[in-house]
Amino acid sequence: MTEPILRLSGLTKRFGEFTAVNEIDLDVEEGEFFTIVGPSGSGKSTLVRMLAGLEEPSGGEIALRGRRLNETPANRRPTCMVFQSLALFPHRSVGQNIEFPLKMRGVAREERRTRAMELLRLLRLPEAYYGKNVTQCSGGERQRVALARAFAYDPEILFFDEPLSAIDYKLRKTLEKELKDIHKETGKTFMYITHSLEEAMVMSDRIGVMRAGDLVQVGTPEEIYTRPRDKFVSEFMGEVNVIDVRRGMNGRASGVGIPGDFLLREMPEGFESGHLVVRPEYLRFIDAPGEAENHLRGRLYNEYVLGSRIQYQVRVGERVFMVERLRQQAFRGKLDEEVLIGWDAKDSILVTN
Amino acid sequence: MTAIATTGADNRRKPRMRWLSLSSGARYSLPVLVLLAVGFVAPLIAVIAFSFAEPRSFAVFGAPTLENYRTIFDPANTVYLSFLWSLFFAALAVVILALLCYPVAYGLAHIFGRWANLITLLLVFPLFISENIRLFGWVLFFIKNGVLDGTMKTLFGLEVQSLLFTPPIIVFGMVYVYLPFMLFPMVLGLSMVPRDVVEAAGDLGASRLQIFREVELPLAMPGFIIGGLLTFVLSVGAVAESKVLGGQSVIVITHDIEIAFTYAQNWPLGAALSVLLMVVIGALVLLVLRYLDLDRILGRR
Numbered sequence: 020m021t022e023p024i025l026r027l028s029g030l031t032k033r034f035g036e037f038t039a040v041n042e043i044d045l046d047v048e049e050g051e052f053f054t055i056v057g058p059s060g061s062g063k064s065t066l067v068r069m070l071a072g073l074e075e076p077s078g079g080e081i082a083l084r085g086r087r088l089n090e091t092p093a094n095r096r097p098t099c100m101v102f103q104s105l106a107l108f109p110h111r112s113v114g115q116n117i118e119f120p121l122k123m124r125g126v127a128r129e130e131r132r133t134r135a136m137e138l139l140r141l142l143r144l145p146e147a148y149y150g151k152n153v154t155q156c157s158g159g160e161r162q163r164v165a166l167a168r169a170f171a172y173d174p175e176i177l178f179f180d181e182p183l184s185a186i187d188y189k190l191r192k193t194l195e196k197e198l199k200d201i202h203k204e205t206g207k208t209f210m211y212i213t214h215s216l217e218e219a220m221v222m223s224d225r226i227g228v229m230r231a232g233d234l235v236q237v238g239t240p241e242e243i244y245t246r247p248r249d250k251f252v253s254e255f256m257g258e259v260n261v262i263d264v265r266r267g268m269n270g271r272a273s274g275v276g277i278p279g280d281f282l283l284r285e286m287p288e289g290f291e292s293g294h295l296v297v298r299p300e301y302l303r304f305i306d307a308p309g310e311a312e313n314h315l316r317g318r319l320y321n322e323y324v325l326g327s328r329i330q331y332q333v334r335v336g337e338r339v340f341m342v343e344r345l346r347q348q349a350f351r352g353k354l355d356e357e358v359l360i361g362w363d364a365k366d367s368i369l370v371t372n
Numbered sequence: 373m374t375a376i377a378t379t380g381a382d383n384r385r386k387p388r389m390r391w392l393s394l395s396s397g398a399r400y401s402l403p404v405l406v407l408l409a410v411g412f413v414a415p416l417i418a419v420i421a422f423s424f425a426e427p428r429s430f431a432v433f434g435a436p437t438l439e440n441y442r443t444i445f446d447p448a449n450t451v452y453l454s455f456l457w458s459l460f461f462a463a464l465a466v467v468i469l470a471l472l473c474y475p476v477a478y479g480l481a482h483i484f485g486r487w488a489n490l491i492t493l494l495l496v497f498p499l500f501i502s503e504n505i506r507l508f509g510w511v512l513f514f515i516k517n518g519v520l521d522g523t524m525k526t527l528f529g530l531e532v533q534s535l536l537f538t539p540p541i542i543v544f545g546m547v548y549v550y551l552p553f554m555l556f557p558m559v560l561g562l563s564m565v566p567r568d569v570v571e572a573a574g575d576l577g578a579s580r581l582q583i584f585r586e587v588e589l590p591l592a593m594p595g596f597i598i599g600g601l602l603t604f605v606l607s608v609g610a611v612a613e614s615k616v617l618g619g620q621s622v623i624v625i626t627h628d629i630e631i632a633f634t635y636a637q638n639w640p641l642g643a644a645l646s647v648l649l650m651v652v653i654g655a656l657v658l659l660v661l662r663y664l665d666l667d668r669i670l671g672r673r
Contacts, residue, residue: 073571093574106572110590119586120576172577 022085024049024208025070025176029079032065039065041232042079047176047210052202054211054219057229058255063212066229067178070210071100083175094123099174103181105165107153113139113164114149120172138167142201159190166201179211183218195221216256220244228252249370253296258330260299260340264369265292272369277338281313282364293371299330299343301366304350304358311361315340319358322350333360422643430639440644451628451645458625459652461539461614462607465546466600469554472547473599477558482567495552503549507616510545511536514617537619545613550606554599561595562588601660605653625649 023046032040040062047053055063068074070081072093081088088096099120108116115122117138118131126134132149139146142163148156153164162182169177183191199222202209213219219226220240227237228251236248247253250261264281267273271280272295281295308314317335329349331342342360344350352358394402424436427443444451480488498506513519516534524530535541565588573587589596611626620627625645632642 071575073575093571094577094579096575098575100572100575102568102572104566104568106566106568108569108573108587119573119578123577123579123582123586168576 021049023047024051024084025210026082026085027070027079028082030066030069030076030081031078032062032069032074033077038232040069043234045227045234045237047208050206050208052199052209052211052222052224053227054213054223054225055227055229055234056213056216056219056255059214060231061229062232063214063229064180067100067180067210067212070176071098071178072096073100097175098178099169099172099176100178100180101165101169101182103184105161105182107161107165107168109154111153112149113144113151113153113156116153116164117167117171119168124172134171135167138170141170141204142167143197158186159194162186162194166198170205170207174207176208176210179209181212181214184213184215191218198222228255245368247296247368247370250294250296253294253368253370258299258341260297260302262295262297263292264295266290277315277335279313279315281367283369284364284367287369287371290369290371293369296368296370297362297366299341300328301362302340302342302360303344303362304331304342304352305361306359308359308361312363313367314359314361316357316359319352319354319356321354333358335360419643419646422640423647425640425643427640428638440640441648443641444644444648451625454623454625454628455648455652457539457622458608458649461543461546461624462604462610464543465550465607466554466604468543468547469551469603470558470596470600473551473555473558477555477562480555480559481562492556495555499552504612504616506549507545507612510548510617514541536617537621539618539622542614542618542622542624545617546603546607546610549610549613550603553602553606557595557599557602558592559595561592561599564595565591597660597663601657605657608649608653 025045025047027043027045030040030043030045031038043066055066057063065074069076072088072091076089083097108119111119114132114135117135118126121131121134135149136146139148144160144163144167148160148164153161156164165182183194186194195218198209202222211219211222216226223240225237225239226243228235228243230251236243236252238246243252244256247256253259254261262277262281263275264272265275267280269280270283270286272283272286272290272293273280275292283295303311305311305314315333315335317333317340320332320334320339322332323330324346325343327346328343329346331344331350331352333340333342340360342350418432421432423440424438425432425440426434426437427439443449480491484491511518514535515521518534521532521534524532569591570583570587573583578586609626611624611630614620614622614624614627626649629642629645629649632638632645636642
């Protein structure tokens with residue numbers, strides 16, 4: 020394996036008593052699209068601000084291709100950041116915005132213009148936009164201008180601090196895909212910050228999940244989705260059904276507060292208690308207990324149409340379970356009727372804390 | 373909308389209330405329009421009319437004459453010196469104020485944090501005391517055997533000559549009196565510069581100086597221009613500083629105007645000087661306002 024482009028070791032940031040980022044170790048590979056995801060206040064923004072040089076680390080080291088970066092001020096780091104607000108220069112035209120980093124480095128006017136035109140093409144902006152006022156651009160266009168500006172002097176890594184969070188859903192979906200295309204075309208290393216796991220899933224090669232300053236889990240979207248390390252990660256991945264369980268008989272886990280013994284995908288060594296996570300799309304309605312490896316008996320409480328899918332809420336005792344079906348495979352049960360829901364052991368995840 | 377609709381219905385019933393069909397905007401602005409007409413437009417017209425009246429007369433409605441302007445532009449007359457002094461003092465005061473206020477304004481906008489309110493309050497306090505009284509306070513401070521002179525003599529045995537009654541002390545007075553009028557627009561201007569835009573400039577490779585030149589200065593410029601304009605106009609129109617502190621060592625144009633109206637009893641000449649001063653300042657203000665986007669300052673964009 021080649022040397023990582025970015026290596027964080029024990030990176031920490033404290034604000035007074037409060038630890039925003041707590042001893043993070045992370046390697047980011049060359050050309051990777053790496054996403055840090057976490058709820059607000061998890062320290063992800065502080066982390067990326069340290070990497071960009073806008074915040075000074077309280078401890079640990081940032082190394083770019085093996086070279087310590089801690090003491091390098093932001094304007095001398097070969098990295099660039101796209102801000103949440105985009106931070107375009109409102110008093111400059113689209114062209115001047117894109118050329119700004121080149122102008123700061125004393126690149127000649129003609130060369131700057133050539134590069135700006137090249138970037139306009141790369142980001143699918145019309146060349147006529149060169150002289151346009153940025154305040155007159157639409158949200159998506161401004162996004163592209165910010166990206167073009169970040170690419171202008173060819174940074175080694177691009178950081179993104181939730182640049183899509185203020186954009187409406189439809190445009191965000193388009194821009195997510197565009198960003199991934201641009202990542203592919205340029206081959207640059209992207210480090211992206213978001214609170215939306217959905218966004219992270221669409222774009223990333225690898226994802227790091229942060230909680231309260233800690234990097235809880237790092238893995239591919241597939242790994243994070245199918246093998247969340249703990250309850251927090253699994254719940255962060257969207258709506259899930261969680262059953263508290265403890266060691267039961269015959270290699271089964273026995274429910275706490277939910278009656279039943281459940282077959283697990285595998286019984287970890289020394290298992291005492293934990294949480295069994297079953298995603299709503301892996302739960303299904305069954306006619307008889309034998310149709311699935313595990314089952315629960317409950318009452319159909321309500322149903323919600325979520326676009327292409329329908330979510331059913333089933334009450335089992337005091338608990339509510341979510342079952343999701345595709346619209347074409349809608350369940351024809353009546354509300355308040357008794358139903359059986361079931362899942363197979365391979366579709367459940369056991370997390371231990 | 374509702375108000376207009378209601379008046380519309382009333383109109384049909386009572387034709388005598390027709391004047392109410394003025395738009396609500398026009399009706400609401402009526403009081404201030406009347407005030408402006410009586411208190412601003414009328415005196416302005418009177419001054420302009422007087423400037424074309426027979427010299428040393430009080431007959432406004434006689435045959436108009438350019439005699440007063442001829443007197444002012446007569447090479448033998450030295451009134452142009454007063455004009456130049458006034459403009460020079462005002463320009464100097466603006467430059468000094470800009471240099472003096474920038475660091476304080478930057479601090480108030482970005483650094484002082486919770487102390488900013490207290491500092492603002494302390495800077496505003498002197499405005500509650502009449503300008504003349506404050507200037508006489510400075511006279512006591514600077515005068516021979518005054519606070520400064522006495523202190524220096526007692527403590528260090530140094531003779532400080534009276535600094536009063538010189539042109540520099542006039543500029544000092546202007547800087548002192550008009551400081552808040554430069555400072556607060558500057559604070560406003562600087563706080564209009566988004567922090568992340570400044571951070572982005574740094575991240576994109578700009579040095580501290582480049583950030584100032586390329587981002588902070590242009591984005592804060594509206595505030596700076598308003599401050600400069602305000603203090604310039606006030607300084608050109610200032611008369612107390614040159615009279616109280618300057619002790620008539622230099623006669624500024626406003627002083628000339630005052631003399632013409634009072635001591636010399638030559639209202640037409642005073643009016644003509646006033647009109648000229650208004651034309652000069654007005655031209656300057658219009659020139660500057662052309663480059664200023666008030667909408668942006670008021671946050672409409």
